[in-house]
Amino acid sequence: MQANAAWTPDQPIVSVRDVHKSYGKVEVLKGVSLDVRKGEVVCIIGPSGSGKSTLLRCINALVGIDKGSILVEGQEVHDPKLDKLELRKKVSMVFQQYNLFPHKTALENVMMAPILVLKRPKEEVEAQARRLIKKVRLEGKENSYPGELSGGQQQRVAIARSLAMTPDVMLFDEVTSALDPETVKEVLSTIRELADDGMTCILVTHEMGFAREVGDHIYFTEKGVIVEHGPPATFFKEARDPRTREFLSQIL
Amino acid sequence: MTSLEACVRESKARISAAASGERFASAFTPTAAFVILVACAIPILTLEARAQLQSTVGTQSVLQSLIKWFPLILFGPPREFGGFALNIAVSFLAMALGTAVGIVLGLGQISIHRPLRNLAWALTQFFRNAPWLVLLFFVMLLTPFQIRLFGFSIPLPGWLKASVGLSLPIMANMSEIVRGAVNSIPTAQWESAESLAFTRLQTLWRIILPQCVRRMIPPWMNWYAILTMATPLISIVGVNDAMTLTQDALSAEQRTDLLMPMYSLLLALFFLYCYPIARWTLWLERKYAVKI
Incomplete structure (x- = not known):
């Protein structure tokens, strides 16, 4: 991806426009659009199978898309010529x-890709x-194999491994869903620190409390469309769409 | 209808019995090994006793004959390479060849290029489902007894051709082992490697295959044992292996009382070699089963 002259940091770093994606006959994304600005933390919530993970x-x-456009720093992600x-x-x-x-x-997991x-x-x-291992609070575990670490510890190694590529944007796909309640906290606090450091994050999550606290903008997806979105203060208190309200009433 | 059901049930029972063969094998303790060896020794000893009763001057006892022929069966004629040692050498060579080419073929089977994938699949299926003896004859008759290279004639000895022949089914089965092992690694490993910008080749060599090795070792060793037990096939194509030499010794002796003891000796040799491999394989299987 060459530096795109048209893109400046005050424009959205990730810009998704009318994206459609089908797996066979099942249309998973039916025209999704969203914008993420640099340093923003965006949370995508919604019921299972609503296309959140596919979007990430x-x-x-x-995975490829069938229609629409996704720009990252002004560069089309699904351009066949893209590096x-x-x-x-x-x-x-x-x-x-x-x-x-x-x-x-x-340690080797973190070092391999760089x-x-x-x-x-x-x-x-x-x-x-x-x-990075120190940053995710795993000092002393450098030489442990993943099988010797708890789920929460493994997930923090995974975060360190991603950070080692010095990305501009980090995508988190339900990163706490497979964890014990106690270890969820340690992973969330790692992500919170990243957000505080100004990392642009897009999270698919079921942790509503966390989304409300850390998120700058919340998107609610259902059946492949974005039903509603807004800053957490208004989104959680004044959801307008009945589908959003029903989902929130079930989960909160 | 009921008889059909009964039939289905019976065949299912047979399949599960076959599947539990491995469990029987694990119950196969060193004690059982000892029992089998004793069973092999019984005909030798009883015939020995009978031979001593009948022995006249000039005729050797069974045991004496066995001892006399044993070095030949083990190492072949003096100043020649043969006998059981040749069986082992052929097994090593065929295994090395079959493994090397089989890995390439197995990687071909998981290639993203469809024609390559189909070709590797077809070769694998063909050689996996061909009788070993026919393959052996095929290679023996197809290859010349010598080749000319840069003006030199290089003879192709029978044992070399036999090794190539036996390596073909090993190659095909190795190909399946590789394909199966690679497919057994969760796709999430490919996905996370891809998200870290590893190329397909890097993912394969650095991430997928290292995880496959321990899964491949037990079936690979199993095929080695099967191959070793199949090496007497090469006696049919005129190689001086343990089987050929046993038959030579028997025809030289012209004594029917030697038939059972000589073949028992041959069986015992193969058993002593292959059984520890089978035990070791089981041990590795159990060890790796816990870890992954």
Whole structure:
């Protein structure tokens, strides 16, 4: 992705316009649009199967789209000529099931991509990886294998692994859904610190309390469309759409 | 209708019995191994006793004959490579060849290029479902006894051709082991590697295959044991392996009382070699089953 001359940091860093996506005959996204500004924390909520995770995967070009446009820093993500490597240096993703590499230690998990993909020198990457492991409060676990860590610890390693690519935008796909209630907190506080540092974050989450506290903007999706969106203060108190109200009444 | 159901039930029972074969194998303790060896020794010893009763001057006892022929069956004729050692050498060579080519073929089966994938699949299926003996004859008859390379004639000895022949089914089964192991790794691993901008090749070599190795080792060792037990097939194509030499010894002796003891000796040799491999495989299977 070449630096796009038309894009300036005061424009949305991620701009999704009328995106459609089908898996076979099932239309998962039916014209979704949203904007994320630099440093903003956007939370996407909604019932299961409403297309939230698919939307994140489209932004990262892990899956293609059928119609519409997704711009990241002014560059079309689904342009066939796009260098996906350049995109993924800018947009990093953390998964629900952590997906750490089980045959590598925590430190190696964090170091692999910067060394192999970004071709940075090993010493420099190792120093950075140790800093990141410290940042996610896992000092002393550098040489542990994922199988030896709890879910919450693995998820924090996964966050450190994504941060090691020094992305501009981070995507979190239900990152606390597979965790015990006690370990949810430690992962959320890690994300909160990232948000406080000014990282642009797009979170798909079921943690309403967290979305209300950390989110700058909340999107509610159902059946592949965005039903309603707004800043948390108005969204949670004065939801207008009956579908949003019903969802919130069930979950809160 | 009921007889059909009964039939289905019976065949299901048979399938589950076959599936539990592995469980029987795990119950196969060193004690059982000892029992089998004793069972092999019984015909030798009883015939030995009978032979001693009948022995006249000039005729050797069964045991004496076995001892006399044993070095030949183990190592082949003097100053020649053969016997059981040749069986083992052929098994090593065929395994090495089959594994190397099989890995390539297995990776071909998971290629994103459809023609390559289809070709690798077809080759795999063909050689997996071909009788080993026919493949062996095919290679023996298809390849010349020597090749000319840069003006030199290089002879192609029978054992080399036999190894190539036996490596073909190993190659096909290795291909399936690789394909199966790669497919058994959760797709989430591919996805997370992709999100970190690894190329497909990097993902395969650095992330997927290292996780496959421990899954592939037990079935790979299992195929090695099967291959070793199949090496007497090469006696049919005129190689001086343990089987050929046992038959040679028997025809030299012209004694029917030696038939059972000699073949028992051959069985015991293969058993002593293959059984520890089977035990080791089981042990590895159990060890890896807990970890992943």
